[in-house]
Amino acid sequence: MTFQNELINWYNQNKRDLPWRHTNNAYIIWLSEIILQQTRVEQGLPYFNKFLENFPNVSDFASASESKVLKLWQGLGYYSRGRNMHATAQIVMSDFNGVFPTLYDDLIKLKGIGEYTAAAISSFSSGEARAVVDGNVFRVLARYYGINTPINSPAGKKQFYTLANELMFKEDAALYNQAIMEFGAMQCKPKSPACNICPLNQTCYAFNNHLVKELPVKIGKAEKKHRFFNYFICTQGDEILVKERQAGDIWQHLYDFPLIETLELPNWMDPSFNNTVKDFFGINTEFTLISYKKHILTHQIIHVHFFALKNYIFNFSKQKELNWVSLSKLDELPQPKVIHDFLEDNFKNKME
DNA sequence: AATCCGGGGAG
DNA sequence: CTCCCAGGATT
Known part of the structure; x- marks a missing residue:
């Protein structure tokens, strides 16, 4: 045959x-x-x-x-x-x-x-x-x-x-x-x-010819790049601040939160990180770590830290994609897996 | 030609 | 952990 x-x-x-x-x-x-x-x-x-x-x-x-x-x-x-x-x-x-x-x-x-x-x-x-x-x-x-x-x-x-x-x-x-x-x-x-x-x-x-394990042949994979995403959770009444991700990076047109990306693992007790956050949001910031998640993609490993932010004044001129969204409508927005999981773990009861 | 683009499941 | 899945677009 x-x-x-x-x-x-x-x-x-x-x-x-x-x-x-x-x-x-x-x-x-x-x-x-x-x-x-x-x-x-x-x-x-x-x-x-x-x-x-x-x-x-x-x-x-x-x-x-x-x-x-x-x-x-x-x-x-x-x-x-x-x-x-x-x-x-x-x-x-x-x-x-x-x-x-x-x-x-x-x-x-x-x-x-x-x-x-x-x-x-x-x-x-x-x-x-x-x-x-x-x-x-x-x-x-x-x-x-x-x-x-x-x-x-x-x-x-x-x-x-x-x-x-x-x-x-x-x-x-x-x-x-x-x-x-x-x-x-x-x-x-x-x-x-x-x-x-x-x-x-x-x-x-x-x-x-005992080559089943060797075939097919595939050439080398580039090493995964490490990235450090620091998300800041800002709430006001029943609203939360979200950001639509833009072209040129992962998760285009999906929604996440205000984000400060750093080149290495930030030490958030360090005054310099504090200054970066202060510069990003305005004045008088305070934040506490909520959770950490390691998120693995094909070409990158993303270390995701979620912080709760208090006492914030935003500079919307620099952050045009930011929007307040009511918690009850948050689930209507498309979100990356790591964001959705975070919301499930921390906001599910408030989202109804 | 090389790199980017997600997330999950098997081993 | 590593590999790879009914791949395609971009540089």
Whole structure:
């Protein structure tokens, strides 16, 4: 049996029942594919259901506010996906008459849709014979064919895309694409795959040469940068001071608090830190440490300290993004995970 | 070519 | 801890 037929055979016997596999509606497939970028199925599934419920079609998505989209996205990470979806939904309304495109050449031009996602949506919605190459496909092909070109190098990317498209099962592109990804996710797993029961083990290069653990090859990760976020919690009656994060850094258009970032762990008993705080807020400041949280992202480790601030006079001319928000409405704003967790722990009762 | 962009789960 | 997940955009 051929490589392709083995994969499809395995898929028919072992596939999971996932909601986006019951449709060829390009809009619904697009929802699932964007949500699943760099995201496990188990983590993305509740978000997929939530988005489809709130936005049954692309028109509903396009007419929502960006803030509502980000609020629904809260906790999933890589928030540019949500912002790009919102922009793309509006382009589909204006440039495609509200009909979500199904052709690769149309899809690839849309925000947030790259080579993988354009291949996925086009093959699943219209059967276009474009091979998907995601983390699963890289791994399956690297092992089965014994390819040691780094998968995250330009040369590797080209090599794997070329091979994947040569292998494409043109009689049923959607079925084949689903099959190879599911096989990578469940059988040819990153760690300790069950090679002894694999239907392809007789012809798998890595298995026969004891290279399963070495493949695929990936080149070096940059070291994580440490950052120190010092948040100041300012309340006034039933209101709290929040800040909308701007472009050029993480969590764009999500909300946090007045922030002083320092280059190293600040000693808040030190007069110089006190002066920095005083300069930031105005005069006559007093603050006490509430809590600390270490927040780990892909390229940075953020040391987050929360302080309660008293006796403050703000210089709003320097802090235009600051706004007072009533505690009862705070939960409507999209927040980074570390902010949301802090509020859950310290303000839940006051937010009702 | 390298770096940025989140958060979670497995080992 | 480390690795990686149905990747894409930016520099």
